[in-house]
Ligand SMILES: C[C@H]1O[C@@H](n2cnc3c(N)ncnc32)[C@H](O)[C@@H]1O
């Protein structure tokens with residue numbers, strides 16, 4: 001695979017975009033021309049042979065390095081799962097683990113057509129190194145969890161400041177920092193206020209879990225007299241830079257609040273079904289209220305993969321099933337959630353196949369079973385295909401996968417396997433020492 005140098009041009013020949021066969025010319029990481037007669041000399045030519053071209057997908061909520069926990073704890077209720085399985089194991093994570101786990105997540109995302117992700121986890125400097133090497137875009141937040149303890153809060157503030165400074169110091173325009181107050185049940189109002197103020201000062205995003213379960217909402221109301229969105233808002237955490245994950249248990253007033261503030265709700269249908277949160281994000285209410293709606297996979301412990309094609313299908317089906325409406329969330333709108341809306345939520349310019357847009361381009365195998373016949377490429381992308389139909393991925397003009405080859409795949413799989421084994425060994429040793 002030839003590495004494109006800065007300023008070099010690239011031509012993708014003969015792809016299907018919106019029912020037309022076109023060429024796409026890429027210059028300086030942007031789409032310079034798109035159309036039947038787009039062409040000219042190019043340093044690199046990719047033969048599309050009729051492949052279906054889509055904008056690169058944006059995964060707006062994940063914990064990338066949780067790929068290492070894939071299959072570690074399934075079939076449990078959320079609070080029990082977090083407190084008895086996930087958090088005890090995460091206590092033994094190292095930066096090296098997060099590096100390999102994030103590399104594996106990037107590999108999985110690239111293979112399934114995702115070009116950018118919104119991550120909340122730990123050791124984010126190591127996550128940034130992984131993203132940098134893989135050539136993707138990401139917004140990275142340290143998961144701020146103070147458990148209502150002042151000493152812990154001071155630690156989390158320092159960790160957040162350090163992470164944001166390190167990410168900004170990379171000066172990689174594809175990698176952004178954000179603050180990541182985990183949720184209202186794990187972060188004190190003082191912690192939330194600090195996160196809001198710091199994100200405003202730094203002009204960076206806020207990534208938070210919101211109203212995932214009924215229990216979260218009930219306990220918040222009992223404790224504070226406010227529902228979670230109102231509490232977050234009072235602490236300054238709801239604004240156009242906010243991506244709130246899950247948003248399952250919002251009522252219409254909560255949706256109006258998110259809409260009025262210009263915040264984004266990230267729908268995570270697979271995780272929600274697996275953890276049986278018993279309600280689907282009110283897509284129609286949010287949309288009517290003018291809130292942004294986007295899509296995410298959540299981490300691999302609750303999904304258990306990072307395939308945004310599967311997520312699109314589950315989103316469309318869950319909305320229809322839960323809200324009892326066959327016409328709710330049609331394919332075009334799901335694709336918009338996974339592309340243009342996701343890019344807007346993360347403050348990146350992308351998610352559109354148009355002249356001038358960032359060249360985030362995904363090609364799907366035209367001859368795959370899931371694309372046969374090809375009556376409607378968008379319908380096939382949402383309802384028929386999964387990520388394995390993706391053959392080629394460009395992120396800001398950089399080729400991350402061509403004809404299903406991602407450079408360094410074997411090494412990533414080996415490194416991640418070793419990291420997962422070592423993590424479990426360390427945790428087991430710590431248990432016997434107790
Ligand atoms: C950043 C933190 O969020 C946790 N985490 C992972 N999945 C979920 C979920 N569905 N709800 C809440 N927290 C979650 C991670 O395990 C990590 O501890």
Ligand SMILES: [Zn+2]
Pocket residue numbers: 061062063209245298299
């Ligand atoms: Zn999550």
